[in-house]
Amino acid sequence: MPRTDAIVPVILSGGAGTRLWPMSRPERPKQMLPLTAEETMLQLTARRAPSDAGFAAPIIVANALHADMIVEQLEQTGAEPQAVILEPMGRNTAPAIALAAVAAGGGATPLLVMPSDHVIADIPAFHAAIAAAMPKVAEGWMVTFGITPDHPETGYGYIQVGEAIGDGVHKVSRFVEKPPRDAAEAMVASGDHVWNGGIFLFRADIFLAALAEHAPEIVAAAQTSMNRAIREGNRILPDSAEFARSPSDSIDYAVMEKAAQVAVVPVAMGWSDVGSWDALHAISDCDGQGNACRGDVVAIDAVNCLVRAGAGKRIALVGVTDLIVVVDGDDVLILPRGRSQEVKRIIEAMKDQPGK
Known part of the structure; x- marks a missing residue:
C-alpha cells in the first residue's frame, strides 16, 4: 500500500x-x-x-x-x-x-x-x-x-x-x-x-x-x-x-x-450505513421464510420479518408478514417493513409526552 x-x-x-x-x-x-x-x-x-x-x-x-x-x-x-x-x-x-x-x-x-x-x-x-x-x-x-x-x-x-x-x-x-x-x-x-x-x-x-x-x-x-x-x-x-x-x-x-x-x-x-431497521433486515442472515430473528424469538408462519428481543424478553409471532418487531427493556416497537424511517416520528412524538 x-x-x-x-x-x-x-x-x-x-x-x-x-x-x-x-x-x-x-x-x-x-x-x-x-x-x-x-x-x-x-x-x-x-x-x-x-x-x-x-x-x-x-x-x-x-x-x-x-x-x-x-x-x-x-x-x-x-x-x-x-x-x-x-x-x-x-x-x-x-x-x-x-x-x-x-x-x-x-x-x-x-x-x-x-x-x-x-x-x-x-x-x-x-x-x-x-x-x-x-x-x-x-x-x-x-x-x-x-x-x-x-x-x-x-x-x-x-x-x-x-x-x-x-x-x-x-x-x-x-x-x-x-x-x-x-x-x-x-x-x-x-x-x-x-x-x-x-x-x-x-x-x-x-x-x-x-x-x-x-x-x-x-x-x-x-x-x-x-x-x-x-x-x-x-x-x-x-x-x-x-x-x-x-x-x-x-x-x-x-x-x-x-x-x-x-x-x-x-x-x-x-x-x-444501517440507517434503519429495514436496512438491517436487508443485510441480515435470514431463515427460509425471510425472517431475521435475534434473541428469544418464536416465529410460526411468519414471513419476511425482522424481530429483535432484548435481554430477558421473549417475542412470539404467528401468521404475520413484513413486520418489524423490536423489544428493549419496557419499550416495544412494531411497524410494517418499508416504514422504518418513520421511527423519527415516534421519537418526536415521545418528546411531546412528559416523562417519556
Whole structure:
C-alpha cells in the first residue's frame, strides 16, 4: 500500500443513532451495539484498519458521555487508540475531523475517516480502494469513496464520477443531495453516479488548509480548543467554550463540495450505513421464510420479518408478514417493513409526552 506515512484511522463515533430506537439510544447508540455480528459496530470498524495491514493506531472522536464504553470496547479488540477525543458537544463532521487532524499533528499524515456505525462486508475491496487512492492523496488530493449503487436509493447523497486521474481514481464532477425517486433512478441508470458513503482519505495538512480557506471559523475553533484541551492519558477533552464557537457543518458542505482537488474511488464493498431497521433486515442472515430473528424469538408462519428481543424478553409471532418487531427493556416497537424511517416520528412524538 503506497503511502507517505502509516495511515491513521479516524473513527467518528459521535452519532446518537435514534433511527434504530428502541435498542439504540443516546446513552448507548447503535455503534456500541452488536447489531450485525457478535462484536459491536465500533469494534468492527476498528478491525477494518489493523496494524498488521500497515495502519497506525486509531484516533477516535466521540461524545464525552461514551468515553468509558468506547475504551472498554476497543480494549476487547486489542486496539490501543493513540487518542480518544471527547467532544464537549456535537458540531457535525467537519469540526470533529478537524480535531482529529490537529491531534494527528497537522502534517502530511494520511487520515482515513470512517463513521463508526457502517457495515463493510468486503474488507479486501476496501483496502484495495485505499491503495488506489493513496498516490493521489500523497499529491494533495482529498478522496472520498463512492459506493457502487445496486438500487435507486433516495436516502443517500450521490456523487457524479468524472474523468479518470489515476488507476481507479476519478475527479468528482458534482455532489448531489438526497434525490427524489425519478432522479435516483436516472442516476443509477446512467452508470456514472455512486452513493456518497461518508468515508474519506486525505492528508491532515491538506484538510486543515481546505478548512482554513472555506470554513476558517471551524479550523480556528478546533485548533484553539485543542490548544486548551485537558489531557488524561490518551483521552483529550477539547476546551468547551472554544469548541462551542465552531459552526456546525458537515465535511461535505464545509470542504468537499468547494475544494478544487477532490477525487472519488468507486468501490463495491458490501457497504451499508444501517440507517434503519429495514436496512438491517436487508443485510441480515435470514431463515427460509425471510425472517431475521435475534434473541428469544418464536416465529410460526411468519414471513419476511425482522424481530429483535432484548435481554430477558421473549417475542412470539404467528401468521404475520413484513413486520418489524423490536423489544428493549419496557419499550416495544412494531411497524410494517418499508416504514422504518418513520421511527423519527415516534421519537418526536415521545418528546411531546412528559416523562417519556
